Amino acid sequence: MEDILPLVIRGVIVGVLIVTALAAAYLVFSSSKASTANSEITTLATGIQGAFGNQPDFSDLTNIACTTGSACSALVQANAIPGNLISAGNLGNDPWGGAITIASAAVPGGGSNSGFSIEYDNVPNGACTTMLDGLSAYAEISANGSPFYPAATAAANGGNPPTPSASAAACNAGQNKVIVIYGPAG
Numbered sequence: 001m002e003d004i005l006p007l008v009i010r011g012v013i014v015g016v017l018i019v020t021a022l023a024a025a026y027l028v029f030s031s032s033k034a035s036t037a038n039s040e041i042t043t044l045a046t047g048i049q050g051a052f053g054n055q056p057d058f059s060d061l062t063n064i065a066c067t068t069g070s071a072c073s074a075l076v077q078a079n080a081i082p083g084n085l086i087s088a089g090n091l092g093n094d095p096w097g098g099a100i101t102i103a104s105a106a107v108p109g110g111g112s113n114s115g116f117s118i119e120y121d122n123v124p125n126g127a128c129t130t131m132l133d134g135l136s137a138y139a140e141i142s143a144n145g146s147p148f149y150p151a152a153t154a155a156a157n158g159g160n161p162p163t164p165s166a167s168a169a170a171c172n173a174g175q176n177k178v179i180v181i182y183g184p185a186g
Contacts, residue, residue, distance in 0.1 A: 033095035034123075034130035040085060040094075041118050041135060041180055044102065047080030048116055049185035059113040061104035066091055068099040075102070098122025098175070107139040107183040108149065108157045115139055115183040123178050128171030131178050132162040140181040146170035 051074075052058055066072035072091045075081050085092050085100070094100050098121035107115035123131065128143050135141060141148050141162065146169075148154075148162040160166060170176075 034127035034134070036095050037120055037123070037127065038131055038134045040082065041120070041131075042137075043082045044080070044085070044118050045137070045180070045182045046185075047078070047082070048075065048102065049182065051075060051078035051080040052116075053185060057111075057113040058104040058116045061102065061116055062113070064102075066102040068093050068101070072102070094120040094122060096122045096124060096127070096175075105181045107181055108153065110139075110183065115181050117179050117181045119177065119179045121175070121177050123171075123176045125168075125171045125174060125176065128176040128178055129164065129167040132167040132171065133164060135180060137182070138180050139183045142179045143167070143170040143176050144173050145177075 048058075048061075052060070060074075064072060064074050066075055069090050071089055072081060076086060076089075081091065087093075091100055091102075099119075101117075101119040101121075103117050103119075104113045105115050105117040106112050120131075123143075132141055132143055132148060136150070138150065139153075140157070146166075147157075147159055148166065148170075149157045149159045151161040154161050162170075
């Protein structure tokens with residue numbers, strides 16, 4: 001019995017070390033996916049703004065129906081959707097397997113179709129906060145319906161910029177919906 005106690009202690013220590021290593025790896029991987037999502041959203045926004053640069057608004061997006069599984073051919077032909085987001089000729093999924101939706105939207109203080117939205121579904125809590133805190137150049141960003149605005153326009157829109165604590169409070173659904181609204185390039 002005395003010989004088995006050191007083996008049990010060693011087994012417990014090894015088990016704790018393995019669990020700790022797996023948890024750390026998960027956090028790094030999740031953070032990497034959030035960075036990928038932010039990069040994808042920024043690239044999409046720039047591409048869409050470029051494709052609509054000569055248009056008075058984004059109303060044509062109402063006719064395009066661009067969501068995961070659809071062709072979004074007008075945006076693909078305009079090179080507004082990066083190749084890594086195209087799967088079998090259709091718009092692919094976000095890094096967590098959720099749907100991506102691109103649609104016309106109203107920017108705060110603007111009329112209908114004055115901007116466009118990029119929606120990522122199925123975003124884990126930690127990645128959601130990383131996305132809210134890491135994106136920029138948007139007119140509005142929301143998680144699960146809680147809107148945030150850039151610091152320069154937050155007071156005018158009756159809201160706040162995303163802070164770490166506010167982002168964490170908004171990103172609490174387990175699988176979150178992040179919507180980013182952009183206006184014309186400028």
